[in-house]
Amino acid sequence: MKQKIAITALSSVSALGHNPETIWNNYINNSSFIGLQKIGNQQIAVAQLPSETKKEIEKLRQSEAKYKNLDPSVLFAVYTSREAVKKAGWSQNDVFGINIGSSRGATELFEKYHQEFIETGMSSTLASPTTTLGNISSWVAHDLKSKGPEISHSITCSTALHAFLNGVVWLKAGMAEKFLVGGSEAPLTPFTIAQMQALKIYSQSAECRSFDLEKTKNTMILGEGASMICLETGENENALAYVEGIGYATDILEHSISISTEAQCFQDSMKMAMGDIKPEEIDAVVMHAPGTVKGDLSEYKAIQRVFGSHMPMLTTNKWKIGHTFGASGMLSVELALLMLQHNTFIRIPFASKQKTDRPVKKVMVNAVGFGGNAVSVLIGK
Template sequence: MQNQPIYITALSSISPLGTSLKEAWENYKRPDHFLQQKNYGTVAAWGSALTEDAQIKILDLKNSDSKYKNLDPSVLYAIYASREAIAQAGWKDGNFGVNIGSSRGATGLFEQYHSEFIQNGEASTLSSPTTTLGNISSWVAHDLQTQGPEISHSITCSTALHSLLNGVAWLKSGMANKFLVGGSEAPLTPFTIAQMKALKVYSRYDPSESEGFPCKALDLDKKQNSMVLGEAASMACLEKGNIQNALARIEGLGYATEILEHNISISSDAVCFQRSMKMALEGIDPKEVDVVVLHAPGTIKGDLSEVAAIKKIFGKDMPALTTNKWKLGHSFGASGMLSLELAVLMLQYQEFIGVPYVKHDAVPKQINRIMVNAVGFGGNAVSVLLGKI
């Protein structure tokens, strides 16, 4: 039972790329980005928001039930994407587990409630139950009327891939047959953006410049940090056994944590990524990996260290490297699952999606295996190796 393969049988997301895999793929084929400069309260910054169509769907969801009117966008995004995922997978009996995480959780509501407290000296009745991190999985489980375990966690930016790790562990243990896993994030709020700016990692791109890309993720020659936040939720349905019509097979999993030397740093050659990738490759020749979808947040040190780690593991047989953060920003706890979605799309369509301002020397003619990386503050790395069905 433990050795049965684990398959991804459905994927769904709501993001700046749209609300369907077809829409996401069409937007990946376009060379332009989805980052916009605007004011978030008193903070002016680049950001990547949901499409207008997606925002309308979230508003419809919010107004569909009186209980949903007081929920944070991060919870509503998760409910929407989760409904779509289980519909794709054909799960109808509610007999599955839920593990959805978030780096920040209900940050929009938290900021609102805290502002009201500062002004009035009193907290709103719903301020506590609607801002806990457990809020997301709990509401999804309630909405889908599930009968299995429901788990929430935050492992910063590697949260969604840690959810996948946990789902696989439950399946392999025999304690569950199906698991819904993913991440949700709505970080385009004044205080969240201000926090990133305080770390000196946020994009200061001037639109009058000629390059045209506020986030230069995977540009190893950039002279300044260029991270941009984006909002999204992304979910995957996991099942074990030989599943027909599955989207991809999970062929390897790896994880590692570095000793913390600084609140946000990892080592110059990302030892955590070296360990997680090596674990994910156990029993598989690195030459058989065609593409790596990098975490690559758009920071100088973050991007350089991850590429250095990949070179350590793959040596002269370097796979093609890509990322999606230049296009849709960094959605913190949801970002790893969005990267996994890109990987599955490339496996399905057999086409490599590169970064327009990066010269790609190794573009594979056939794509059979893709590795997906994510890492959070303090070096919480996860690597997932996917195989074509």
């Protein structure tokens, strides 16, 4: 990319916590943060926010009356957006765009309001305005008093990286100088989990074996979380990293929920993101790797096709924090940024055979969702 675009701040909430030091310490230990929890009428494996992070979100909910009726997905987004903008040093006088997405949106409130309708035949006054997908970006824009464009979207599990793409394109087009982008998801609700179980992709144990290419059963587990980054044009002394490439592609559907056996969409998106950068220059890939048999293997085959004999180090965070749907891509960007910052590769317990001793200077991040909507972003120091 000719025009420099800097990542100047990041904030997140996930099963790893909300404090950057705590998050990094939780990455470098060998523990998963998935556990059993009662959701509806069943005990099931999920990755929840830790109690300290939940307290921070509850403080936000109780801070003003207008926040009390918002879905957790909105509160996660407002909290992380405040923190990201604060870290970037943006003020209320700055004009910046906002693009925040979610795969499922206000799942908790939607299920609550629908149950009320089934029981009473009546709908709550707030049912519609608090459950639209645009509700997330709108509330963040309202909270930050932003003056720039405000965009919402849902592109299933690649939603956050599509927000990343969109922000970069606005900046490259000269239509903005700053953009807040990310994703938020609070999917730990009975109906959402039942949908994943119906697809027969949910783990039957409390373990997500993401990027275990020898597994014979699907092991996807849901997690909740949000992650936002601040993008700015030009050189920046506060830059955490720079965007070196972006790519996107859509698979021709062979099945309504899966990508092709060699993930042609990922092959195309990774090649686009690389541009003129040689495969051997890329040190690591943070894979989408949801923990499903076909999903993990097809992405791995795509990486083999693109990189050939110059295979990068491969990692993923879903075995630790579960699959956070529309937020997952930006939480993967967080992992990439932390590895760049600490020049340390985060290993996966199910991929011990690969060599992981090279410096971390350029990292590719992948995301894809139902419908084969793939995105790859390349960031470097």
